[in-house]
Amino acid sequence: MAQKRNNANRGVSPNPKTATTTSSSTTTAPLPPTPNPAAPIPGSSRPTSSHSATTTSAKTSASAPVAQTWDKVVSNLTTHYQKSTPQRTKLLDAFMAFLVVVGVLQFVYCVLAGNYPFNAFLSGFSATVGQFVLTASLRIQTTEANKKDFPAVSPERAFADYVVCSLILHFFCVNFIN
Amino acid sequence: MWARGKVLAACCGSLSSPSSPAPQSQAACFPSFVGVPWAWRKLSWLDSKLAAASLGLFLCFSGSCESHSSSIALLTCCLFPRFRKYYPRMSVSHMRCAAAPSRPLPNISRYTNTLPVDPWFNFRATKYLVANGFYNFWDWFDDRTWHPLGRVTGGTLYPGLMVTSGAIWHALRAFTIPVDIRNVCVLLAPAFSGLTAIAAYLLTNEMTTYNSAGLLAALFMGIAPGYISRSVAGSYDNEAIAIFLLVFTFYLWIKALKQGSMLWGAFCALFYGYMVASWGGYAFITCLLPLHAFVLILMGRYSTRLYVSYTTWYALGTLASMQIPFVGFLPVKTSEHMPALGIFGFLQLLAFLDYVRSAIPSRQFQTFLWIFAGGIFVLSLAALVIATSAGIIAPWSGRFYSLWDTGYAKIHIPIIASVSEHQPTAWPAFFFDLNLLIFVFPVGVYLCFQELADEHVFIIVYAVFGSYFAGVMVRLMLTLTPVVCVAGAIAISTILNNYLVAKTPTEEDQQAAEAAEKKGSKSGLKSTNKPVVGIYGLWSKILMVGAMAIYLLIFVMHCTWVTSNAYSSPSVVLASRMPDGSQHIIDDYREAYQWLRQNTKEDAKIMSWWDYGYQIGGMADRPTLVDNNTWNNTHIATVGKAMSSREEVSYPIMRQHEVDYVLVVFGGLLGYSGDDINKFLWMVRIAEGIWPDEVSERAFFTPRGEYRVDGEATETMKNSLMYKMSYYNFNNLFPPGQAVDRMRQARLPEVGPSLSTLEEAFTSENWIIRIYKVKDLDNVGRDHISATAFEKGLKKKKATKKRGSRVLRVD
Numbered sequence: 001m002a003q004k005r006n007n008a009n010r011g012v013s014p015n016p017k018t019a020t021t022t023s024s025s026t027t028t029a030p031l032p033p034t035p036n037p038a039a040p041i042p043g044s045s046r047p048t049s050s051h052s053a054t055t056t057s058a059k060t061s062a063s064a065p066v067a068q069t070w071d072k073v074v075s076n077l078t079t080h081y082q083k084s085t086p087q088r089t090k091l092l093d094a095f096m097a098f099l100v101v102v103g104v105l106q107f108v109y110c111v112l113a114g115n116y117p118f119n120a121f122l123s124g125f126s127a128t129v130g131q132f133v134l135t136a137s138l139r140i141q142t143t144e145a146n147k148k149d150f151p152a153v154s155p156e157r158a159f160a161d162y163v164v165c166s167l168i169l170h171f172f173c174v175n176f177i178n
Numbered sequence: 179m180w181a182r183g184k185v186l187a188a189c190c191g192s193l194s195s196p197s198s199p200a201p202q203s204q205a206a207c208f209p210s211f212v213g214v215p216w217a218w219r220k221l222s223w224l225d226s227k228l229a230a231a232s233l234g235l236f237l238c239f240s241g242s243c244e245s246h247s248s249s250i251a252l253l254t255c256c257l258f259p260r261f262r263k264y265y266p267r268m269s270v271s272h273m274r275c276a277a278a279p280s281r282p283l284p285n286i287s288r289y290t291n292t293l294p295v296d297p298w299f300n301f302r303a304t305k306y307l308v309a310n311g312f313y314n315f316w317d318w319f320d321d322r323t324w325h326p327l328g329r330v331t332g333g334t335l336y337p338g339l340m341v342t343s344g345a346i347w348h349a350l351r352a353f354t355i356p357v358d359i360r361n362v363c364v365l366l367a368p369a370f371s372g373l374t375a376i377a378a379y380l381l382t383n384e385m386t387t388y389n390s391a392g393l394l395a396a397l398f399m400g401i402a403p404g405y406i407s408r409s410v411a412g413s414y415d416n417e418a419i420a421i422f423l424l425v426f427t428f429y430l431w432i433k434a435l436k437q438g439s440m441l442w443g444a445f446c447a448l449f450y451g452y453m454v455a456s457w458g459g460y461a462f463i464t465c466l467l468p469l470h471a472f473v474l475i476l477m478g479r480y481s482t483r484l485y486v487s488y489t490t491w492y493a494l495g496t497l498a499s500m501q502i503p504f505v506g507f508l509p510v511k512t513s514e515h516m517p518a519l520g521i522f523g524f525l526q527l528l529a530f531l532d533y534v535r536s537a538i539p540s541r542q543f544q545t546f547l548w549i550f551a552g553g554i555f556v557l558s559l560a561a562l563v564i565a566t567s568a569g570i571i572a573p574w575s576g577r578f579y580s581l582w583d584t585g586y587a588k589i590h591i592p593i594i595a596s597v598s599e600h601q602p603t604a605w606p607a608f609f610f611d612l613n614l615l616i617f618v619f620p621v622g623v624y625l626c627f628q629e630l631a632d633e634h635v636f637i638i639v640y641a642v643f644g645s646y647f648a649g650v651m652v653r654l655m656l657t658l659t660p661v662v663c664v665a666g667a668i669a670i671s672t673i674l675n676n677y678l679v680a681k682t683p684t685e686e687d688q689q690a691a692e693a694a695e696k697k698g699s700k701s702g703l704k705s706t707n708k709p710v711v712g713i714y715g716l717w718s719k720i721l722m723v724g725a726m727a728i729y730l731l732i733f734v735m736h737c738t739w740v741t742s743n744a745y746s747s748p749s750v751v752l753a754s755r756m757p758d759g760s761q762h763i764i765d766d767y768r769e770a771y772q773w774l775r776q777n778t779k780e781d782a783k784i785m786s787w788w789d790y791g792y793q794i795g796g797m798a799d800r801p802t803l804v805d806n807n808t809w810n811n812t813h814i815a816t817v818g819k820a821m822s823s824r825e826e827v828s829y830p831i832m833r834q835h836e837v838d839y840v841l842v843v844f845g846g847l848l849g850y851s852g853d854d855i856n857k858f859l860w861m862v863r864i865a866e867g868i869w870p871d872e873v874s875e876r877a878f879f880t881p882r883g884e885y886r887v888d889g890e891a892t893e894t895m896k897n898s899l900m901y902k903m904s905y906y907n908f909n910n911l912f913p914p915g916q917a918v919d920r921m922r923q924a925r926l927p928e929v930g931p932s933l934s935t936l937e938e939a940f941t942s943e944n945w946i947i948r949i950y951k952v953k954d955l956d957n958v959g960r961d962h963i964s965a966t967a968f969e970k971g972l973k974k975k976k977a978t979k980k981r982g983s984r985v986l987r988v989d
Contacts, residue, residue: 070545070546070549072542073538073542073543073545073546076537076538076539076542077534077537077538080537080538081537118507122500122507122510123497126493126496126497129493130493130494130497133489133490133492133493133526134440134489134490134493136485136489136526136529137440137485137486137489137490138440140482140485140486140529141438141440141482141486145536146482149438149481149482149483150437150438150439150482150483152437152438152439153437153438153439158440160441161439161440161441161444162440164440164441164444165440165441165443165444165490165494168444168447168448168494169493169494169497172494172497172498172500172501173497175501176497176500176501
């Protein structure tokens with residue numbers, strides 16, 4: 001797969017190096033965040049035990065093991081998140097969570113109480129959605145692991161972009177709110 | 179170098195001389211000559227060869243241009259100091275930009291500033307904007323159109339065009355350059371065609387590493403007839419700026435996607451918003467960008483860059499589009515916009531999954547994926563189906579259906595089908611509008627397949643959909659033209675770059691290439707292998723380059739010919755040739771509108787078919803019943819009914835709508851095909867759609883199914899108001915019994931139709947426009963038929979008088 005993508009990307013300015021490195025980094029992604037041996041071991045040990053059994057029938061008869069794996073997936077995810085996320089990024093995540101809550105609240109209100117000032121609802125809702133995706137973009141751009149994807153965007157540039165885009169977004173929202 | 183350029187220029191000058199009989203055109207070449215040697219020295223060596231190839235084109239092309247056009251074009255290009263960064267590369271492109279507007283200009287130089295149909299409304303609206311300011315324009319209620327109803331113009335138009343020219347006008351005034359707003363309007367389209375050329379240059383340069391491809395794309399964009407049709411000076415239409423915005427938005431999108439930058443995405447969204455403010459065709463972008471994103475996802479090319487650029491574009495762009503009152507809530511309510519929203523949501527999911535995948539082992543991820551993604555997909559699909567069936571999301575609009583099913587409009591919405599621009603494209607039209615490019619277009623797309631990076635996928639997707647839509651609707655040829663120019667430029671520049679390399683590859687080069695090929699060919703698809711092929715013979719090079727040069731020359735000549743013949747004459751003024759070859763200008767439209775302006779009351783209501791509504795409003799400044807903004811189908815059908823019914827039926831309708839004059843276009847004397855009798859069946863169809871009991875299309879055809887106007891015509895046809903108005907008094911022009919309709923080659927009956935409720939007020943020189951005054955009620959209470967009969971001395975009709983008067987009186 002990596003070889004193929006490399007071929008396809010030949011001659012394109014975001015040079016093939018990034019393509020290979022991204023694909024390789026995705027395949028080996030679970031390895032770097034393994035300073036603690038606790039997290040990956042349950043994940044890797046489980047597949048080894050049921051490897052031969054589940055590869056063929058995992059998709060069809062997955063109802064019983066799903067519950068167990070599901071627990072492990074969630075626990076893995078939380079531990080990974082807590083261990084490997086920088087403090088700043090966690091701050092961004094808190095903001096995103098807040099935006100999600102606000103958006104859901106607005107939506108619930110709209111469903112329950114009607115959407116009468118539709119302008120107001122739309123601009124409020126799209127302000128939260130827009131801010132959410134902008135924050136997500138900022139988070140993506142400032143994450144260390146994604147550095148190779150954005151050769152042109154330094155963290156400072158990302159933040160400046162974020163501010164400009166937010167200004168544009170809120171200008172439109174205020175203009176639209178009536 | 180300089181000498182080479184001069185010799186070449188001299189050759190090309192002599193080539194172009196047959197096409198430029200006027201001595202002033204040589205003088206016109208002068209400014210471009212000055213630029214050439216300078217640019218020649220500045221260009222890099224490789225480019226200079228290409229410049230040599232394209233210089234001939236350019237000179238040929240400027241050989242016949244009018245003197246003022248190049249100076250205007252230079253002015254246009256000087257407006258963009260930002261591009262000085264690209265100057266060494268751009269200089270030829272600048273000249274191309276200079277050349278781009280020069281084609282269209284013959285239009286105004288020959289016919290003064292006459293504008294075709296649609297622009298009249300835009301011009302009128304711009305005048306209103308400039309006179310009354312932006313806020314009044316936003317709230318403009320126009321009571322001089324759609325007579326009894328009026329039109330909320332401010333909320334039902336795309337204001338981008340008017341605001342642009344208003345802003346330019348104010349800017350020029352701020353620099354104390356006093357310009358009439360009319361001149362701004364007339365020259366806006368050529369100016370923006372220069373910008374389009376630059377945008378095409380930028381877009382193409384994102385696709386390939388050859389600079390020459392961008393230059394060629396700029397050249398093609400400047401002269402392709404498919405685009406020239408809308409960038410003629412005086413073509414003050416929404417498309418004039420919309421194509422520039424389309425191409426530039428695509429450029430910004432590619433830029434945003436390549437860099438994964440929020441800022442470029444925001445620029446893309448801003449220009450998308452501008453596009454939405456300018457043209458209804460913005461839906462093309464709204465559908466194409468999500469499609470591109472979707473295809474990338476399907477190819478397994480999801481990347482964080484895609485997430486950043488797409489979500490930024492969508493979040494900002496949707497909000498920007500909702501600022502336009504005419505668009506309003508459509509982006510969240512109609513199905514056309516749903517793909518964009520769907521991809522937006524889908525990308526959120528993908529980003530989340532991507533994050534999760536990097537966090538947990540792959541086996542766990544698989545189960546996670548199946549449960550999570552499957553659940554979300556089913557849920558969202560159900561939500562979409564429920565929302566559509568519950569009417570929260572409007573189904574696709576009629577115009578959109580007609581894109582998929584070409585027969586749809588004809589059956590369901592005759593008003594859409596009746597516009598000639600909404601007809602399916604005929605095959606020759608592709609060749610006519612794109613010529614050479616239609617052959618090299620697939621080559622360019624193939625080359626994109628060979629590279630297949632994200633931006634090439636965009637060109638491929640655009641090419642496929644643009645071709646399809648251009649085949650469905652003539653008008654959408656306009657959206658196809660940019661991608662054809664880009665792909666064609668990629669193809670031609672690749673050919674030229676391969677064949678213009680001076681050195682022949684040596685043996686070692688070839689062996690090394692073969693070795694590399696053997697190594698590479700073991701893996702991957704066959705199409706991804708690129709064998710290094712050198713061109714050895716000098717003759718093959720000369721042959722190939724020469725052939726390409728000849729093709730390009732023919733292309734330029736074709737464009738010049740099409741522009742001067744098909745797209746330069748404004749539809750208001752018709753040009754024809756006298757038997758001795760001299761040109762004869764037929765100016766009936768302006769004559770008639772001038773008559774209306776000077777001989778009728780300020781608020782005299784004019785009834786005509788809707789095609790002429792904007793012209794009457796703009797040139798004659800009189801209120802109309804219906805116009806080219808076809809927002810009210812019933813009102814149009816009312817006019818259609820009045821035109822296609824008997825006088826006894828039509829008269830009350832006209833009285834109710836306070837019609838003072840009726841205007842018809844008649845081409846029978848001159849053989850002018852765009853007249854009302856030829857459009858008559860559409861009036862009948864549209865009227866039949868609303869009143870199927872009173873108007874029937876079948877009744878206008880003879881029992882043998884022919885549409886005739888001569889003695890064999892059906893009674894319904896002969897008694898219809900349109901027929902009577904067209905042929906009233908037409909017999910008197912000819913010796914008895916020899917009246918001939920030259921348009922339809924039909925011999926008319928000996929006794930012409932008689933009119934009793936209308937009287938002839940004006941007929942233009944060539945009988946193209948005929949205006950009738952609606953008679954007032956009779957003084958002594960008779961109905962009009964018996965009053966006319968009385969004046970003719972036929973007293974027998976007296977008996978029917980009383981019964982008739984009751985029928986015709988209007989309360």
